[in-house]
Amino acid sequence: MRTALLLFSAICLTTISSVRAAAPDTIFTRANADYAAGKYRNAIKEYESLVKTGEWNPSLFYNLGNAYFRVDDLGRAILNYERALALDPHQPEARANLQLVRDRARALELAPGWVEQHLDFLTRDQYAWLAMIAFWGAIAIVAGLFFSSRRPVVWMFAAVSLGVIAAGAAAAVYELETGAAGRDLAIVTGKEVQARVATAESAGAVLALPPGSEVKILSTRGDWTYATLPNDMEGWIPAQSAERVRL
Numbered sequence: 001m002r003t004a005l006l007l008f009s010a011i012c013l014t015t016i017s018s019v020r021a022a023a024p025d026t027i028f029t030r031a032n033a034d035y036a037a038g039k040y041r042n043a044i045k046e047y048e049s050l051v052k053t054g055e056w057n058p059s060l061f062y063n064l065g066n067a068y069f070r071v072d073d074l075g076r077a078i079l080n081y082e083r084a085l086a087l088d089p090h091q092p093e094a095r096a097n098l099q100l101v102r103d104r105a106r107a108l109e110l111a112p113g114w115v116e117q118h119l120d121f122l123t124r125d126q127y128a129w130l131a132m133i134a135f136w137g138a139i140a141i142v143a144g145l146f147f148s149s150r151r152p153v154v155w156m157f158a159a160v161s162l163g164v165i166a167a168g169a170a171a172a173v174y175e176l177e178t179g180a181a182g183r184d185l186a187i188v189t190g191k192e193v194q195a196r197v198a199t200a201e202s203a204g205a206v207l208a209l210p211p212g213s214e215v216k217i218l219s220t221r222g223d224w225t226y227a228t229l230p231n232d233m234e235g236w237i238p239a240q241s242a243e244r245v246r247l
Contacts, residue, residue, distance in 0.1 A: 024055045035063065040070040056247070058088040065097065074105040075189035075211030082187060082245045089123055107212030108230035110185075113175055124176040131169035138162035183246050186227070188213040190241030199224040199236050206235035215242055 031046035047064040065080035081098035084091055102109070122130070141159040145151050177183055188209045196203040199221060207229050209215070215227035215237065225239045 024050055032063065035067055040067045043067045058084040058091050062091065062094045069101055074101055075187060077101050078107060078212035079187040079189060079243055086245055102212060105212040106210050108209065110214045110216060110230050111232065119172055124173055127169045127172045131166045131173060134162045134166035134169060138166060184217045185245045186215050186217050186242040187245060188215060188242045193237055193241045195229050195235030195237050197235060206233055207231055
């Protein structure tokens with residue numbers, strides 16, 4: 001009897017786990033069907049429900065961006081294309097749609113840093129892996145040379161080269177993390193947003209920010225966010241008017 005109960009419990013747990021695992025796929029499929037049927041707002045609700053559960057992948061954000069574009073919410077369309085590209089920088093459809101919607105919204109962009117301009121062929125995570133592999137490779141060679149009676153020049157050169165690669169990759173990670181496309185990148189999703197010199201609607205305007213414009217969040221004070229703006233100046237914007245690309 002005890003064995004039968006244990007077996008029954010195991011089957012129930014397996015079934016529940018399978019249902020839970022299948023649920024996100026079911027919601028995603030239903031959202032895609034709603035999108036195909038022209039029910040864009042229903043599709044948005046379903047895609048957003050997956051975002052809230054942490055079921056993130058490039059296809060989810062790409063489809064969500066398309067749905068927002070269909071309801072003319074250009075700011076959130078750009079936000080989700082950016083999120084898709086943050087997960088997969090080499091997604092050509094998302095990049096093409098992002099540029100298309102940016103042009104239509106006349107969205108402003110932050111000036112990219114040197115690393116973002118010239119070293120964007122690897123992602124931040126890939127640079128981190130490169131730094132780690134090169135670092136431990138250099139450590140292994142140095143340890144081998146330390147315990148060896150002979151120290152061939154070629155191995156010493158290899159250790160130095162790996163050390164330089166590790167340092168360069170680590171510097172790239174830092175720049176990508178703190179640069180214009182780093183963790184503080186946010187997209188303006190509100191309409192008629194004005195960056196101001198102080199935390200008040202009556203304060204002087206610094207720059208008008210069309211939906212989809214990029215800002216870099218520096219700090220938050222109450223209902224206001226202080227940010228770097230696309231004109232290389234800084235100003236205050238309503239906190240609810242922009243969303244970070246990285247969740």
